[in-house]
Amino acid sequence: MAAVTLLEARALTRHFGGLRAVDGVDFDLAQGEIHALIGPNGAGKTTFVSLLCGRVPVQSGSIRFAGQDITRLPAHARVRAGIAYTFQITAIYARLSVLDNIALAVQSRGASHLAAESMAALDRVGLASRADMLAGELSYGHQRLLEVAMGLALRPRLLILDEPTQGLANSEIDAFKDLVRGVVPDMTVLLIEHNMDVVMDLAQRITVLNFGQVLATGTPDEIRANPAVQSAYLGG
Amino acid sequence: MTGNAFKVWALHLGVLAALLAAQFVLPAYHNGNLARIMVLAVYAMGFNIAFGYTGLLSLGHALFFGAGLYGMGMLVALAGWGAGAALTAGIAAGGAMALAVGLLALRTAGVSFMIVTLMFAQAGYLTILYYTPYTRGEEGIVIDRAARVLLGFDLSDDGVRYFAAFALFAAALLVKLALVRSPFGRVMVAMRENEERSRMLGYDPFRIKLAALVLSGIYAGAAGAAYGLLFGYVGASFASIQYSILPLLYVLLGGAGTVLGPFLGAALMFYLIDLASGITTAHLLVVGVALLVLVLFAPKGILGALRDRGLKWLP
Ligand SMILES: Nc1ncnc2c1ncn2[C@@H]1O[C@H](COP(=O)(O)OP(=O)(O)OP(=O)(O)O)[C@@H](O)[C@H]1O
Ligand SMILES: [Mg+2]
Numbered sequence: 001m002a003a004v005t006l007l008e009a010r011a012l013t014r015h016f017g018g019l020r021a022v023d024g025v026d027f028d029l030a031q032g033e034i035h036a037l038i039g040p041n042g043a044g045k046t047t048f049v050s051l052l053c054g055r056v057p058v059q060s061g062s063i064r065f066a067g068q069d070i071t072r073l074p075a076h077a078r079v080r081a082g083i084a085y086t087f088q089i090t091a092i093y094a095r096l097s098v099l100d101n102i103a104l105a106v107q108s109r110g111a112s113h114l115a116a117e118s119m120a121a122l123d124r125v126g127l128a129s130r131a132d133m134l135a136g137e138l139s140y141g142h143q144r145l146l147e148v149a150m151g152l153a154l155r156p157r158l159l160i161l162d163e164p165t166q167g168l169a170n171s172e173i174d175a176f177k178d179l180v181r182g183v184v185p186d187m188t189v190l191l192i193e194h195n196m197d198v199v200m201d202l203a204q205r206i207t208v209l210n211f212g213q214v215l216a217t218g219t220p221d222e223i224r225a226n227p228a229v230q231s232a233y234l235g236g
Numbered sequence: 237m238t239g240n241a242f243k244v245w246a247l248h249l250g251v252l253a254a255l256l257a258a259q260f261v262l263p264a265y266h267n268g269n270l271a272r273i274m275v276l277a278v279y280a281m282g283f284n285i286a287f288g289y290t291g292l293l294s295l296g297h298a299l300f301f302g303a304g305l306y307g308m309g310m311l312v313a314l315a316g317w318g319a320g321a322a323l324t325a326g327i328a329a330g331g332a333m334a335l336a337v338g339l340l341a342l343r344t345a346g347v348s349f350m351i352v353t354l355m356f357a358q359a360g361y362l363t364i365l366y367y368t369p370y371t372r373g374e375e376g377i378v379i380d381r382a383a384r385v386l387l388g389f390d391l392s393d394d395g396v397r398y399f400a401a402f403a404l405f406a407a408a409l410l411v412k413l414a415l416v417r418s419p420f421g422r423v424m425v426a427m428r429e430n431e432e433r434s435r436m437l438g439y440d441p442f443r444i445k446l447a448a449l450v451l452s453g454i455y456a457g458a459a460g461a462a463y464g465l466l467f468g469y470v471g472a473s474f475a476s477i478q479y480s481i482l483p484l485l486y487v488l489l490g491g492a493g494t495v496l497g498p499f500l501g502a503a504l505m506f507y508l509i510d511l512a513s514g515i516t517t518a519h520l521l522v523v524g525v526a527l528l529v530l531v532l533f534a535p536k537g538i539l540g541a542l543r544d545r546g547l548k549w550l551p
Contacts, residue, residue, distance in 0.1 A: 094429075
């Protein structure tokens with residue numbers, strides 16, 4: 001893949017006290033790929049992507065996104081620059097309507113036809129008929145879907161999904177996979193995922209994190225065949 | 237226009253029409269009361285923009301009310317400004333004061349924000365007392381009848397005063413209705429509901445909250461300046477802690493995060509105190525009991541409770 005690099009992180013580090021949550025990570029994302037980030041619980045996956053999207057301040061190292069150094073850019077400005085993050089723990093506005101939730105994402109990128117584009121964004125994930133419900137009244141699966149829809153509605157260049165299929169039924173997972181396949185190569189997707197079937201189905205490349213460090217990066221086949229990965233994670 | 241939009245406009249225009257008509261029906265005593273209530277409701281509406289919609293619980297709004305009141309009053313009394321110019325300056329003073337306080341206080345949140353705003357307001361109150369030669373301290377400034385003429389109308393006349401209060405209230409209500417139904421209004425609510433989520437949708441929490449606080453200060457400043465002009469008195473007690481708590485009570489009673497709640501709360505509280513003080517000297521006790529009942533049975537205020545029980549469209 002002779003692709004353009006969308007994002008590059010160098011020696012990215014974040015410690016919490018003595019805990020090396022992210023410890024000198026070098027990482028590249030190619031434009032238009034689906035890149036999965038896997039690793040055992042507590043490996044530092046969420047912390048790592050939080051550094052990328054600005055939720056957690058970088059301790060040392062640097063991040064370039066679309067040719068620009070964003071290491072010190074505040075989170076909201078990174079969103080404007082094209083990095084969207086969907087939360088591992090569902091974070092929607094439970095007391096607002098589904099339509100208001102999506103409209104907040106649509107208007108953030110400056111839409112000209114707010115109402116129509118909001119409905120279109122809901123339609124894309126099959127939630128249009130629930131537009132007037134309170135988001136908190138949606139089923140768990142639909143709440144996850146709304147969260148993803150809000151990320152998509154920002155029309156980011158990079159969409160970071162933090163365990164999006166957690167708690168979804170199998171039928172919902174299939175629909176989700178189709179959804180993600182449909183957004184590339186317009187968007188680039190960085191996917192944190194524990195479900196190995198989803199990872200192997202979707203990802204073109206996989207990075208394995210362990211104890212805050214990169215254990216391996218490669219295609220799904222390379223990762224499957226990697227003995228270090230097998231002993232740390234896959235085999236276990 | 238959708239069905240809900242029709243209901244919203246019908247309700248709010250209906251309330252305004254009723255208030256306009258009330259002037260010709262009610263006895264003079266209630267006319268005076270209602271004029272006062274409408275101005276205080278503008279103050280509470282401003283408080284509601286910060287507290288009810290954006291989730292900023294300030295305990296120092298008397299500073300913004302006082303900025304409007306004294307900004308207007310001192311320009312009239314000391315510099316001989318006309319009512320219109322002084323009113324405009326008072327409104328600007330409320331907004332500017334909110335901007336200055338917000339730039340510092342919005343670095344904090346929650347309880348710290350409450351304390352910092354309280355301290356700022358207390359400092360403002362003490363400043364008014366300290367500069368007694370200019371502000372006339374405890375005694376206050378009486379605005380001459382001659383100075384209370386706006387666009388040729390004599391504001392000390394009961395009928396004119398009612399109409400002036402109504403005009404201010406109507407403008408404030410309609411602007412607020414448009415505001416909370418606008419995309420920016422939605423972002424204010426988003427800040428209240430989940431700041432971290434809003435940040436990750438690309439909204440800068442500091443700027444959004446600062447903008448909401450300045451709008452809130454403009455409302456408070458307008459109410460303060462109008463109060464001084466309409467009732468002819470500018471006093472330090474209006475900048476005291478009591479006047480920071482009052483709009484909070486009005487808003488809690490009527491319904492935080494509702495457009496008409498502040499007016500309803502102000503009216504009910506006003507007449508509750510009025511009634512209670514006719515019966516007992518312990519009228520504050522009556523108010524306290526009323527608030528207790530409210531918190532126990534309708535924690536979202538009257539309109540908040542109605543919104544939960546079927547009137548979902550209520551803005
Ligand atoms: N704000 C924080 N303060 C202190 N420690 C933290 C903080 N955030 C994360 N950690 C710790 O850093 C480590 C990495 O956490 P992180 O959430 O990044 O892991 P993860 O790979 O996403 O795990 P999971 O698969 O369970 O989501 C964990 O040990 C966690 O307890
Ligand atoms: Mg995680």
